[in-house]
Amino acid sequence: MFNSKKKLSTLIRFPILLAVFIILTLSFVIDLKGKQVEMHQDLEDEAYLLLDMSSAAMAQALWTYNDESIDKIGTVFLESQTVAKVQIMDDNDNLVYEMEKSEEPYDVKYHDMTYKNDIFYDSIYVGQIYLTTTAFFLRDVLYKELGSYIVKMIFINIAIFIAIIFVSSKITSAIDRIAEGITAFSEGDESYRIEVQGNHDLERLSNRLNSMFDTIINTRQTLLTNIRLLKNKEENLRIAQDRYKHAVEGSNDVIWDWNIIEDVFYISNRGLQIVGLKKDAKINQEIWLEYVHSEDQAQYMYFIESFKDMENNYKELQYRVVAGDGEIKWLFARGKSILDQSGRAIRVSGFITEITERIKAEESFDKLTYYDMLTGLPNRVMLFQRLSKIFSDGRRLESALVHIDLDDFKTINDTKGHKIGDEIIQSLASKLNEEIHCDVIARVGGDEFAIIVSDCDLMQAGEIAEQVQAIINTPIKIKENVFNLTASIGIAIYPYDGQDLDTLFMNADNATYKAKELGKNRYEFYEKSMNEKMVLKHKMEDDIRRGLAEGEFILHYQPQLDYKSKKIIAVEALVRWNHCKKGLLSPMTFIGFAEDNGLITPLGEHILKVACTQSVYWESIGIKGIIMAVNISSKQFSNRNLVQNVQRIINETGMDPKRLKLEITESVAMESLETTMGIMTQLKEIGVSFSLDDFGTGYSSLSYLKALPIDQLKIDQHFIKNVTIKNYEQVMVGAIIDIAHSMGLKVVAEGIETSQQSKLLESMSCDIAQGYLFGKPMGAEAFVNLVYQSVEN
Incomplete structure (x- = not known):
């Protein structure tokens, strides 16, 4: 497999030497790398030690901006051999200190690592320190180690070369096997193991190489396994991050x-x-x-x-x-x-x-539930909640419920319109809310308010009521109109006047009604007797409704005599109540109740319709030309539908409007002169005439008298009663007659009871007479008989 001569010359003398050299070099490099890491760690530990040791002092210095302390700390850092540069920043990243060594070992090319430390003073971030170290001394040490290694390698290689020459013949086969094993393993044969016999270093070397092969195989397998696991974790982490990102963004x-x-x-x-x-x-x-x-x-x-x-x-x-x-x-x-x-x-x-x-949305719902939309004040629901709290607290301290009801406010709504009325309510609510110090002020009805004042006795409640009266009595200007308001105020004191919501509120309302009965524009404290009167009031209301439904309200007619012709030319229709149990009742017993509860409007329409129907009937039986005078109350006149209602009744009954005369008082005419003139003008256009009743008891202003489209004046019976006795009444009556005639108006004197009164008035040129002297109020049939009798006479 190998050329032995060539192997001995090449593999022993050169390749083996080279392999040993590489192995030793690799070992040294690993060792040198370890030393480098160790030295780097020492350098890092030293840097962080310096930073930690100085952090407290630096925090104090940065907190107080003590430049001298900062310079001293910076100098301390630079005394370290490994520190090349120091930078100190404040909490706004502004540089407050910088120093760099200029010697050769600290040149920029030797700069190694920069270490940072955040500085906190009592957990408050005040700045940072940056330390830059030099690698010069580290390299110096490494270079010395490298020189030592080179010397060692030369001697080792020489020794190995000599040894190889002497022992080459003995170890050729072993080296061949070792070389063969290394080659086989390096080429991928992981199962190959070197076998060398003999108790010498080559055997131990072969064993070491075999162990190294095993270690490499195990390490490789471990690395491959770890790589697979890391890839899986990396993919799972990426998926989780994507999910998290999309979840957050979405x-x-x-x-x-x-x-x-x-x-x-x-x-x-x-x-x-x-x-x-x-x-x-x-x-x-x-x-x-x-x-x-x-x-x-x-x-x-x-x-x-x-x-x-x-x-x-x-x-x-x-x-x-x-x-x-x-x-x-x-x-x-x-x-x-x-x-x-x-x-x-x-x-x-x-x-x-x-x-x-x-x-x-919740606040809007609460506002709709607990607050009045027009004024922004709490409403009845909120008021009752606050009252409930007073009761539920179990307190026995006095608390006042002040109930406020504006007097005759419906007249303003009917004459000026609800928009103006709403503006008045808003203005009044704003003033009350600003000036009255209380627990709650609420709007509990169209023209009603209520105030809760806790820990409040009778005297304090009275003072609150007086403040309210002063605010309400202050004229309110809306556009070109000035309104002078009054209010009736009732006060109930907890716990004496009621220990539950309904009772306390009812008693405050009763006190308000009492204030209205006593003339309005005043306040009254609740008294137990008021309940009896309220029961009577409610019973009267029910009775009036029943009486209207069952036709118990009838008319009596009082004749009016013309002084010149001595003939009956008109009658005044006066209502009476033919009660099913109490008999005939005068208007004094029920008109006030009807006005307070709004029943005066249907009652007034009933009176007008009966009067017109009666007039048409008289015409049909030959009693012709009789003027029918009908009284119109303040509440009726303020009804914006008055003109339409009169026109409707005239049309339904067939009444000649020229024979209908409506009587209004001075106070009614002056409530809103502009509105009054408008209504009167519309009615006069269809033929209805007007009489100003009770003249002399009210404003008696010539300017408004001239402005109003009236046809006659009625002198109040108060003047007629004493006209023959007191000179003052004679002068007054004479003046009224003269003024009226100068304006083209007829004059009616009512309440004439004696012939002496009648003769005197006739001598003063009074036009028409009315009173018991000529006939008391009587039924329709009695009036017909009176007319026939006067014709015969």
């Missing part, structure tokens, strides 16, 4: 992580976007805390620190953050801590969901 949630041991905080880009930071911006707990709403920072810090509690490693928190543009956003955070073997939390991971829209 989710609207924020992923957060906190390494408790190293205090490293991570927020995914979605979280950075929520607070207005750029993608991949630098973030830590301190920076994130700056974005947490100031009111939520304490509970957020408790949430974070509580993860260190080993008893419960899952927690949730709902809190707010303030984005860079000032927008407040709501977040819902969940986190779970990871524990080490001792049960100590070392890390927290979790998700954060932005719930701003959900919170807004």
Whole structure:
């Protein structure tokens, strides 16, 4: 297989020597590499030792910006033989110190590694230190080792060469087998083993080579196995990373992580976007805390620190953050801590969901449920919740419920429209909310408010009511209109006037009704007797409704006599209640109730329809030309449908509108002069006439008297009663008659009871007389008889 002579000359003298040389060189290189790694490690340990030993001093120096201390520390670093360069940066990455050795061993070409250390002062990042080492001395040592190796190799090779010459003949076969084995193994025959007999080094060498072959085979198999495992793990990791990446990018949630041991905080880009930071911006707990709403920072810090509690490693928190543009956003955070073997939390991971829209939806729902949409004040539901809290607390301290009901506010809505009314309510609500100090002020009805004042006695409640009155009595200007409002206020005191919601509120309402009965624009405290009156009020309301349904309201007619012709030319229709149990009732017993509960409108329409129907009937039986005078109350006149209702009744009954006269009082006419004139003008266009009732008791203003489209004045009976006794009444009555005539108006004197009164009024040129002297209010049949009798006479 081999040429023996050639093998001995080549394989022993040269190849074997070369193989031994290579083996020794490889061994030396491995050893030299080990020394190099060891020296590098020593160099690194020395660098980090220097950094650790100086970190406390450097932190103090950087924290206080002590340049002298920084220079001293930098000089200490440079005293180390292996340090070539020192750089010190502050917390904003600004260079505060730099020094580099200039000698040959520290030239840039010898620079080896740069070591960095972050400096913290009381857990606050204050800067970094960078140390650059030189490899000059390391190389020097390595070069000396290399020189030593070369010398050793020369002597070893010479010795081997001499030995080979002397023993070549004896070891030729062994060397052949060894060479053959090495060749076979290197060519891939892993099963080949060298067999050399004899107790000499070649045998031991062959054994060593065989062992090395086994080691190489095992190592190769281990490496191949590890490579396969690493490739599998690498592929699984890549798949997991892709899944994680897609999950994070596709989710609207924020992923957060906190390494408790190293205090490293991570927020995914979605979280950075929520607070207005750029993608991949630098973030830590301190920076994130700056974005947490100031009111939520304490509970957020408790949430974070509580993860260190080993008893419960899952927690949730709902809190707010303030984005860079000032927008407040709501977040819902969940986190779970990871524990080490001792049960100590070392890390927290979790998700954060932005719930701003959900919170807004909940707030909108709460606002719709608990707040009045027009004023923004709490509504009745919220008011009752607060009252419930007072009751549920079990407190016995006095608390006041103040109920406010605007007087005659419906008139404003009916005459000016609901838009103006809403603006008045909004303005009033704003003033009350700003100026009244209380627990709650709520809007509980169209023109009703309620106030809760806790720990409040009778005197304090009265003061609150006076403040409310002052606010409401202050004129409110809406566009070109000025409104002078009043309110009736009722006060109930907990726990004396009620220990449950319904009772307390009902009693405050009763007190309000009492204030209205006593003249309005005042406040009243609840008294037990009010309940009896409220029962009577509600019973009266039910009775009026029943009476209207069953036709119990009838009309009596009082004649009006023309002084010139001495004939009955008109009647005033006066309502009476023919009660099924109580008999005939005068208007004084029920008109007030009807006005308070809104029944005056259907009652007024009933009166007008009956009066028109009666007038048409009289015409049909020959009693012609009689003017029908019908009183219109304030509530009726403020009804925006008044004109349509009158027109409808005229059409339904066939009444001649020229024979219909509507009587209104001065106070009704002056509530809203512009609206009044508009309504009167529309009705006069269809033929209806107007009489101003009770003249002299109200405004008695010539300017409005001239402006109103009225046809006659009725002098109040108060003046007529004493017209023959007191000179003042005579002067007043005479002046009224003269003024009315100068304006082209007829004058009616009502309440005439004596012939002396009648003669005096006739002498003053009064036009029409009305009173008991000429006839009391009477039924329709009695009036017909009176007319026939007057015709006969």
